[in-house]
Amino acid sequence: xxxxxxxxxxxxxxxxxxxxxxxxxxxxxxxxxxxxxxxxxxxxxxxxxxxxxxxxxxxxxxxxxxxxxxxxxxxxxxxxxxxxxxxxxxxxxxxxxxxxxxxxxxxxxxxxxxxxxxxxxxxxxxxxxxxxxxxxxxxxxxxxxxxxxxxxxxxxxxxxxxxxxxxxxxxxxxxxxxxxxxxxxxxxxxxxxxxxxxxxxxxxxxxxxxxxxxxxx
Ligand SMILES: NC(=O)c1ccc[n+]([C@@H]2O[C@H](COP(=O)([O-])OP(=O)(O)OC[C@H]3O[C@@H](n4cnc5c(N)ncnc54)[C@H](OP(=O)(O)O)[C@@H]3O)[C@@H](O)[C@H]2O)c1
Numbered sequence: 001x002x003x004x005x006x007x008x009x010x011x012x013x014x015x016x017x018x019x020x021x022x023x024x025x026x027x028x029x030x031x032x033x034x035x036x037x038x039x040x041x042x043x044x045x046x047x048x049x050x051x052x053x054x055x056x057x058x059x060x061x062x063x064x065x066x067x068x069x070x071x072x073x074x075x076x077x078x079x080x081x082x083x084x085x086x087x088x089x090x091x092x093x094x095x096x097x098x099x100x101x102x103x104x105x106x107x108x109x110x111x112x113x114x115x116x117x118x119x120x121x122x123x124x125x126x127x128x129x130x131x132x133x134x135x136x137x138x139x140x141x142x143x144x145x146x147x148x149x150x151x152x153x154x155x156x157x158x159x160x161x162x163x164x165x166x167x168x169x170x171x172x173x174x175x176x177x178x179x180x181x182x183x184x185x186x187x188x189x190x191x192x193x194x195x196x197x198x199x200x201x202x203x204x205x206x207x208x209x210x211x212x213x214x215x216x217x
Contacts, residue, residue, distance in 0.1 A: 012075030134165035149181035164193035
């Protein structure tokens, strides 16, 4: 069987991870996806929530992605991040789709950043130092994702999503969002991702490009 044109890895097969997977699959992009469960145990869940996605071990999340798209999406609750081995995503562009919720017991390295009011993506960039971290996909609810992804629509008619990142990795992520059916808008470097967090002005709002540009650096 021939290899698919592009493969994206997704860590986390919950509400967010499977919504991302569905949009990617609709765009003709193959998906490797991991949860805490072994791949065989994940099969049934994926048949329902992300048919066509390939279950893999967390340790194998970037095996195919690394040599095609180069992209892995992080959709694991922040309280579980100590269980995600940074080596799994070495050499990838890691899309940080995570958020901090008030009742979460965060890993110490992440709580320290929150206490200092630093954007959580910056702490993740330190933790996952062998990947290039870009913040995206965190500020839209999974319940809205399927309808909001409109790959057939003109860019200006699509829902806009913000992207924050420090180098050309940001462009790679923006290209992915276009294929998924959104209008990606750069808000600046990783530090600018603060405006995408749950207490920020972009969170869970149906935005157009001009709405996001009002807050971009
Ligand atoms: N829900 C949303 O609308 C939404 C939207 C955007 C962003 N987010 C963010 O995305 C993150 C996940 O949220 P969610 O709502 O999708 O949570 P969820 O429904 O609870 O799903 C979490 C997933 O992460 C998996 N997981 C936990 N530890 C893992 C590990 N060490 N390795 C691999 N997978 C692991 C879980 O595995 P099991 O299935 O085996 O338990 C589960 O599949 C959060 O930070 C959230 O803020 C959520």
